[in-house]
Amino acid sequence: MLSLVVGVKIIPFSKVIAYMNHNDLDSITSAIITKRIPRTIFGILAGASLATSGALMQSITRNPIADPSILGVNTGASLFVVIGLAFFNITSANQYIWLSIVGAWLTAFFVYAIASMGKQGATPLKLALSGSAISIALGSFVSTIMLPNNQIMNSFRFWQVGSIGGASMESIKLLLPFFIIGFILSILISQSLDNLALGDELATSLGTNTLLIRILGAFAGVLLCGATTALAGPIGFIGLMVPHIIRSILGNNMKVVLVFSVLIGAIILLGSDIIGRVIGYPSETEVGIVTAILGAPVFITIIRHTKVNAL
Numbered sequence: 001m002l003s004l005v006v007g008v009k010i011i012p013f014s015k016v017i018a019y020m021n022h023n024d025l026d027s028i029t030s031a032i033i034t035k036r037i038p039r040t041i042f043g044i045l046a047g048a049s050l051a052t053s054g055a056l057m058q059s060i061t062r063n064p065i066a067d068p069s070i071l072g073v074n075t076g077a078s079l080f081v082v083i084g085l086a087f088f089n090i091t092s093a094n095q096y097i098w099l100s101i102v103g104a105w106l107t108a109f110f111v112y113a114i115a116s117m118g119k120q121g122a123t124p125l126k127l128a129l130s131g132s133a134i135s136i137a138l139g140s141f142v143s144t145i146m147l148p149n150n151q152i153m154n155s156f157r158f159w160q161v162g163s164i165g166g167a168s169m170e171s172i173k174l175l176l177p178f179f180i181i182g183f184i185l186s187i188l189i190s191q192s193l194d195n196l197a198l199g200d201e202l203a204t205s206l207g208t209n210t211l212l213i214r215i216l217g218a219f220a221g222v223l224l225c226g227a228t229t230a231l232a233g234p235i236g237f238i239g240l241m242v243p244h245i246i247r248s249i250l251g252n253n254m255k256v257v258l259v260f261s262v263l264i265g266a267i268i269l270l271g272s273d274i275i276g277r278v279i280g281y282p283s284e285t286e287v288g289i290v291t292a293i294l295g296a297p298v299f300i301t302i303i304r305h306t307k308v309n310a311l
Helices: 011-022 029-061 072-087 094-115 124-146 149-161 169-188 190-196 198-205 212-234 236-249 252-281 286-307
Strands: none
Touching: 011 029, 011 149, 011 212, 029 094, 029 169, 029 190, 029 236, 072 094, 072 124, 072 149, 072 286, 094 124, 094 169, 094 212, 124 149, 169 190, 169 212, 169 252, 190 198, 190 252, 198 212, 236 252, 236 286, 252 286
């Protein structure tokens, strides 16, 4: 309701209720509410997808700071979108999604492979460092491709910030199947993810195929993150914050974490979008900026309270 009410123009609750009851309103008010409805629904789906993706990544890597933005997955998705814009004249959102998913998947695989080198394997610190290094490297490729072409730069720079302001019913239709597939798959493997948290040896003794579960979990996580990133841009920190909030209140049961990630992720992203409309008045501050402001202190707190292995 707040998402339908708050914006550059405040719409009274009574008029929103009247709109929902199919009562006649002036054309301007009706147009504003009509535009905010898909934005709100898309925000719910995007927040749920990113939070679920973060929960999966933290679980399969047993890394409390795993998140699409920290592990460089968002940057990989961004690079493939820029390549599509620059060299293949990609224009449709459906094409963006598949390019973004491929870029996110390859980046996730590459980051994990680099972090796994050495005696201790993919420790939380090594994952964060390799993700940051890969993100910087891919970001330089993005700039190299984008800067010589003003048209591509103008198209990309607004997308890169992360925003749900341009969401439409078409965006919702494109994202919804990916969310359904990714979420159902994550619920199906939730018990195995609980076993995985006990350690690979114990999980194997309980009958869990650890490699398969990690592959399925990564597939679901990248599917959710990649599709959302393609349509909304790289929105960071939702996947980092939400699982920690849920675990601190409800415990570590993965099915509970995944189900509540949908709810809390939607609330935080939509709330961030509303905050962006307020603090950016008379314009708007993109939701990706707001989530970064909210998420940075959470990231620092997690780092301070989490014992990470040395390099």
